[in-house]
Amino acid sequence: MRLSRFLLPTTFGALLLASSAVAATTKSPPPIAHASAPEHFADATPAFDVRDMDPTCQPCKDFYQYATGGWQKRNVIPGDHSEWGSFDEVQERNLVVLHKLVDRMAADRTAAVGSAPQRVGGLYASCMDSAAAEAAGAAPLAPMLSAIDAMKSPSDIARQAAWMHAHSTPGVFAFGASPDPKRSTIYIASAGQGGLGLPDRDYYLNPDSSSAKMRADYVAHVARMLTLIGRTDAAAEAAAAMAIETALAKASMTNVQRRDPKATYHKVPLDTLRAWAPGVDWTAYFSVRGMKEPDSVNVQQPDFFRAVSAMTNSVSIADWQAYLRWHVVNDAATLLSTAFVNENFTFSQKLTGQPEIEPRWKRCLGLADGLLGDLLGQEYVKVAFPPAARDRALKLVRNLESALGDRIAALDWMSDTTKVQAKVKLEAFANKIGYPDSWRDYAGVQIHRDRLVDNALACSQWAVHRNVSRIGQAVDKGEWSMTPPTVNAYYSGSFNSINFPAGILAPPFYDPAWDDALIYGAIGVVIGHEMTHGFDDRGRQFDSNGNLRDWWTAADANRYKERAAKVATQFDGYTIGDGVHVNGKLTLGENIADLGGVAVAYAALQKALEGKPRTKIDGFTPEQRFFLAHARVWHDLYHLEGMVTQVKTDPHSPPQFRVNGPLSNLPEFAAAFGCKDGDAMVRKQEERARIW
Numbered sequence: 001m002r003l004s005r006f007l008l009p010t011t012f013g014a015l016l017l018a019s020s021a022v023a024a025t026t027k028s029p030p031p032i033a034h035a036s037a038p039e040h041f042a043d044a045t046p047a048f049d050v051r052d053m054d055p056t057c058q059p060c061k062d063f064y065q066y067a068t069g070g071w072q073k074r075n076v077i078p079g080d081h082s083e084w085g086s087f088d089e090v091q092e093r094n095l096v097v098l099h100k101l102v103d104r105m106a107a108d109r110t111a112a113v114g115s116a117p118q119r120v121g122g123l124y125a126s127c128m129d130s131a132a133a134e135a136a137g138a139a140p141l142a143p144m145l146s147a148i149d150a151m152k153s154p155s156d157i158a159r160q161a162a163w164m165h166a167h168s169t170p171g172v173f174a175f176g177a178s179p180d181p182k183r184s185t186i187y188i189a190s191a192g193q194g195g196l197g198l199p200d201r202d203y204y205l206n207p208d209s210s211s212a213k214m215r216a217d218y219v220a221h222v223a224r225m226l227t228l229i230g231r232t233d234a235a236a237e238a239a240a241a242m243a244i245e246t247a248l249a250k251a252s253m254t255n256v257q258r259r260d261p262k263a264t265y266h267k268v269p270l271d272t273l274r275a276w277a278p279g280v281d282w283t284a285y286f287s288v289r290g291m292k293e294p295d296s297v298n299v300q301q302p303d304f305f306r307a308v309s310a311m312t313n314s315v316s317i318a319d320w321q322a323y324l325r326w327h328v329v330n331d332a333a334t335l336l337s338t339a340f341v342n343e344n345f346t347f348s349q350k351l352t353g354q355p356e357i358e359p360r361w362k363r364c365l366g367l368a369d370g371l372l373g374d375l376l377g378q379e380y381v382k383v384a385f386p387p388a389a390r391d392r393a394l395k396l397v398r399n400l401e402s403a404l405g406d407r408i409a410a411l412d413w414m415s416d417t418t419k420v421q422a423k424v425k426l427e428a429f430a431n432k433i434g435y436p437d438s439w440r441d442y443a444g445v446q447i448h449r450d451r452l453v454d455n456a457l458a459c460s461q462w463a464v465h466r467n468v469s470r471i472g473q474a475v476d477k478g479e480w481s482m483t484p485p486t487v488n489a490y491y492s493g494s495f496n497s498i499n500f501p502a503g504i505l506a507p508p509f510y511d512p513a514w515d516d517a518l519i520y521g522a523i524g525v526v527i528g529h530e531m532t533h534g535f536d537d538r539g540r541q542f543d544s545n546g547n548l549r550d551w552w553t554a555a556d557a558n559r560y561k562e563r564a565a566k567v568a569t570q571f572d573g574y575t576i577g578d579g580v581h582v583n584g585k586l587t588l589g590e591n592i593a594d595l596g597g598v599a600v601a602y603a604a605l606q607k608a609l610e611g612k613p614r615t616k617i618d619g620f621t622p623e624q625r626f627f628l629a630h631a632r633v634w635h636d637l638y639h640l641e642g643m644v645t646q647v648k649t650d651p652h653s654p655p656q657f658r659v660n661g662p663l664s665n666l667p668e669f670a671a672a673f674g675c676k677d678g679d680a681m682v683r684k685q686e687e688r689a690r691i692w
Helices: 063-072 087-108 116-128 128-136 137-150 154-166 209-228 234-251 269-277 283-288 302-313 317-337 339-354 361-369 373-384 389-408 416-427 452-469 516-533 556-571 588-609 620-633 642-649 653-662 667-673
Strands: 083-085 173-180 181-193 267-269 295-300 430-435 490-492 497-501 634-638
Touching: 063 667, 083 087, 083 234, 087 116, 087 361, 087 667, 116 361, 116 452, 128 209, 128 317, 128 339, 128 452, 137 154, 137 234, 137 269, 137 317, 137 373, 154 173, 154 302, 154 317, 154 452, 173 302, 181 302, 209 234, 209 317, 234 302, 234 317, 234 373, 267 269, 269 283, 269 302, 269 430, 295 452, 317 339, 317 452, 339 389, 361 452, 389 430, 389 516, 389 588, 452 653, 490 516, 490 588, 516 588, 516 620, 516 642, 556 588, 588 620, 588 667, 620 653, 620 667, 634 642, 634 653
Parallel strands: 181 295, 430 497
Antiparallel strands: 083 634, 173 181, 267 295, 490 497
16 A cells, blocks of 8 residues: 555664564463543544535546545645645544653653563653763764774675674665565565665666756765764765665666566575675675575575675775765664754655654654554554454455455456456455554563664664574464554555554544445545455465465466556556656556455445435435545645655555546446546546456
């Protein structure tokens, strides 16, 4: 689904590979004593508000404007946001709840060592101690920078990268554990491209003027950061770091290429990786990481590692030192003194357009959620997600699964052979709602109220160690890759699961008190979206057990690709700003899921309404309210800089196209609002995309 901006920051807490590679050691939780009703439901916006609409716009001309124009006119983007929409509204309400929780935990100085209040409260308190951060300056980085200063040979590149990876600091490449795409019950070692400081490889390689300016701004930013750690030749070192990153970018696969799971699966013996990348001292790398050498590795991008290998000898040690210094300071910047924080934010503004930095308490909440999310999440669901909300959401999921099953059975383009396999996969979906059934215990993680960087390193080192210690072990398919307060949702191909954290199960996405039209139009479409990911252009390549396996007949696969091509072509035609085009291939999976989600949820609504009166509310039929509720989920205001970055790097289309794009393909929408052929919201029959 949509990328969440809740899990801030990227400092030491980010794992090196995909989000599916999380959690190992868990234990059964005690029963959760929930509050009877979450207060942030009561404080939410009304179930439906006609003021959100723009009656001056015809629904068949621009439904997004018709449904959300009033909301857009009444709202502004808060200064500490790069955009403002439904996700942000829910997130802000969640932050109020979380703020109360962490303030209480931070105030509890008598909590037992290792308890949730001591760990979460201590981490939050250390983050909120701005005076300590100012006094420390760059000192917390001294051990890491001294190790880089001591580098003398190419073997030291592998050693330094290993130390960084062991503490979740990105650099050079990525290495961790993830489920074997072709044997999803076992974790395997996985090595992938990485080491860039800009959002995507194309920022380094595109010849257009905007990319060239961004590169110049980036090098200047790197130089200023290196100056803050006392480097006297910062400009030259910044240029050296940029040269290395540009070489890594040239060797990297594009974001479109990486969407193909077959293109990133090259499971080979470790000796083969050694032969492909002899310049990397793998013995030293695994030794520093403190991990057993794996028997085999999935080398996601072999050409990338060949390039890294060559660079270990062709690039001087001094240049590698400059590059590694930059990545250490870049990763830690948000945890340091004001000079680092401000310089980091000033450059990020060029990518996001966000006018103001978030207040410190929000940034510290993001850190606590990112590093100790299960401890914080257990407390969050007690007050924010009562059992009744979970129960109705589970029933809703089952209704939508039934509707998707009916639609698959009725497809005229799919053979019975493939339909049987599709049904098996659908029936095997694991539905995870609200929070996990078991929680991570963070055993051994020591938190000190006066050592922020040490706390972040301790949490990250623990998480990364757990990650690589699972290589060769059985996969725990009950684990989650999002924390309970997260305003987001996801489908996992390897787990064949749909996951809805408690954080998103709130208005305007969900309220168990709403009528069917609103529920199915809002969270119902979101659930249908995640289900459809199991059958999008990428998800369809995984079977019911989460294995990368071709279960389609060749003829059905070709018919699917023909329909998917129409979706890609449609979204290629959308632009933002000064003609910046949406990438239909990059966004294909999300666009297919949007299209399928609306169709499946609409069908489920029709089943829910059988035998019930079709009463109008606020002058609208249930069908019209369904589509209005769907559009309301995507009401959004954004700064152009941030949306341009999203269009270039993110697999999700801009919000207005997530509404108008799918709906213009659906005759159900046209019928609900009386749209005719020739209207802007009705695509020509021969161009119309319909898969599920």
